[in-house]
Amino acid sequence: MSVIKHNNNKRKCNIYNIYIIYIHTYIYIITIISSKIMTQTYASWIDPDTPSYAQTTIALHPHQYIETRKHNAEAAARKKADDEATAEKTREREREKNERNNRTPAPSTSSPPTASPTTFSPTSSPTVDASPFKTFGLVMSDEFSVPGRSFSDGSDPRWTALDKNDYTNNALHYYAPSNAYTEGGSLHILTEAEDTDVVGFDDGVMRREKVTKRFKSAMLQSWNKFCFTGGIVEAEVVLPGRHDVGGLWPAFWLLGNIARHTYVGTSNNIWPWSMTSCDPLLADAQKLSGCLNTAHYGMKEGVGRGAPEIDIFEVQPGNVPANNQQFLKMPVGQPFSSASLQVAPGKSWKRPGPGNWPGPGEWYDTPKMKFGENTSMNINFYGTYNHFAAAPGPEYDYWSDAISQNRQLSSTHFERAHTFRLHWEPPSESSGDGFINWWLDDELIFSINGTSINSVTGAEIPSEPSYVLLNTAVSKDWGFPQKCPEGCPCKKYDCNSDKWDDTCGFSPGFCDMIKKKEPGADRAGAAYKVNWVRVYQDPDNPMHKVGCSTPERPTRLWIEGNEKYYKREGDSKPLKDVPTGGGACKGVGGGAACGGQERGLCVSGRCVCQGEYTGPTCLAAKGFDDIVWDAGERLQDLGFVVPGTGSPFFIGAAAATAAVAAMVWEARRRRRMAKGGYTPLPNALIP
DSSP states (O other): OHHHHHHHHHHHHHHHHHHHHHHHHHHHHHHHHHHHHHHHHSOOBOOTTSOGGGGEEEOOOHHHHHHHHHHHHHHHHHHHHHHHHHHHHHHHHHHHHHHHTTOOOOOOOSOOOOSOOOSSOOOSSOOSOOOOOOEEEEEEEEOOOSTTOOOSTTSOSSOEEOOEEOOSTTBOEEEOGGGEEEETTEEEEEEBOOOEEEEEEETTTTEEEEEEESEEEOEEEOTTTSEEESEEEEEEEEOOSOTTOOOEEEEEEEEETTSOTTOGGGTTTTTTBOOOSOOGGGTTTSTTOTTOOSOGGGOOTTOOOOOOEEEEEEEEOOSOOTTSGGGTTOSOOSSEEEEEEEEBSOOOSSOOOTTSOOOTTSSOOGGGSEEOTTEEEOTTOOEEEEOOTTOSSGGGOEEEEEEEEEEEOOGGGGTSOEEEEEEEEOSBTTTBTOEEEEEETTEEEEEEEHHHHHHHHSOOSOOSOEEEEEEEEEBTTSSSOSSOOTTOOOOOOOTTOOOHHHHTTSOTTHHHHHTSBOTTOSSBSEEEEEEEEEEEEOTTOTTOEEOSSOSSSOOHHHHHHTGGGGSOTTOSSSSOOOOBSOOBOOSSEEOGGGTOTTTEEEETTEEEEOTTEEBTTSOEEOOOOSSOSOOOSSGGGGTOOOTTSOOHHHHHHHHHHHHHHHHHHHHHHHHHHHHTTOOOOOGGGOO
């Protein structure tokens, strides 16, 4: 009797354990299915390789910076004057003493007497506000520390390297993904003299054309992946090529997410608009005008939109010094970096002419701006007049302004790493009309306050979610000789040609530079090297947001509704999905092809990613928005497909439910069999 009771209790325990296993299995399946949703909603853009000291940064203040430097300079000058006056008094007493002793005074070796010393002594500390500067927290970083990364479409969560012809700015290059790669702890953007035949639709002239681009380069964009509104962005870079040879155009910049650069159909009458209010005279020129009285594409009624541009730097190398040729009236020449804000509407009246300093009322209120040392207003470029051939009339034309300051560079910026930084504060209750500050190695380049812009044209400091761009262009509009050499047609620019007519339009030494291998390089060309990119925001500032479509400035529905302009001919959608693993590899276990043991394993010839790494070969750190501000209004927008259409979630949930039902049915069957005196054999023992 006790044996039978023991067996019954054992059967009950087995059945109970089966139920527990079934429940755990169900929870596991549901967890796996829902993990996709969770990772799309909660994650981070911070590279795990970012050092601990870079997790925060201090916001530098131009006022304190300038006033401190000014105070210290004045104090040093006063001290020098006091010291020289004291020394002169000492020498005078010595001469009087010598005369009393009937001696011939020794000749003085000092400089002529200075003016009378001031009546106050220099203070030991600055008189400006000494309150602590604000600490910003890291929200995005890419350290580029893993070699062999690819940035082609569908390879990286942060960046997309364009595979596209560039029709803008008289470009001579083709942007190729293979020209952006990681090596030696940095991103390399390589510009080389390689031909690319392009047959496609030129959205600049609105027709199909065949052209041969004689240079290859690369552009990385974080468009519609990582965007931010307000904060600090900085990068440590080594500039490409030689400082004294013009022709390359490296840049580090931001652009509003509504426009995708080089896809000019996305930017017509949108770039670089930064006006939220309504101006009836400009309503046609600004495609997304504040005069629109309907809330279309999820945008707020009466709020103008656009894609303003903030150039952290555009660098022009060359050998034309200050106060010469095109820089005749400027104290800064080549090489220089240009820090600029490009906005519309621009001044349409009483504009300064290129190469001339602005007269009274011709430009923005410079007393409200601050300028660093070794800088000059960029008087060679004040902006552009934007006219589109397909526009119905002149009311669609508009001026855009470039408010910029040039900073003198030297050979060291092309030989060693330097840090360029931008602090951007959109208009808000705390920052007023907003401001932008540019820095190089923590030295101020330029500071502009929104009041000085808004009061002139109605344009504003940008408040659009913006993405990051890194690229090197080759354009005859930038750094090429101002005048063609005598007898040179300046129509073809081909460094691989033996004909003088094809090479005479370049700056002297350009072709030799671009066809030469840099030390340790496998390929010839000039490499723009980026050691890291980091973005910081103020955790206490509600205007600081990460995301490409925010509640204040949504972009998702506009991009979806105009998708054809954001993709190339033949693309199924603007951006490919980034897979987690699946790339081909050789060997077993960890290997360089899959990032090593920490990042990915090679299993059956395919990479299987580990931990926080993704991409086909597991070389990129994962990156997602912590908060999805614009998650969508339909199930499809969250990654679902309605039942019956093949949604992975629906199929998985149905499979999980069916599996649980089958398990319950099997448990009941086994229980009935046990009650009838049958003991089921383990599956492994069934022949």
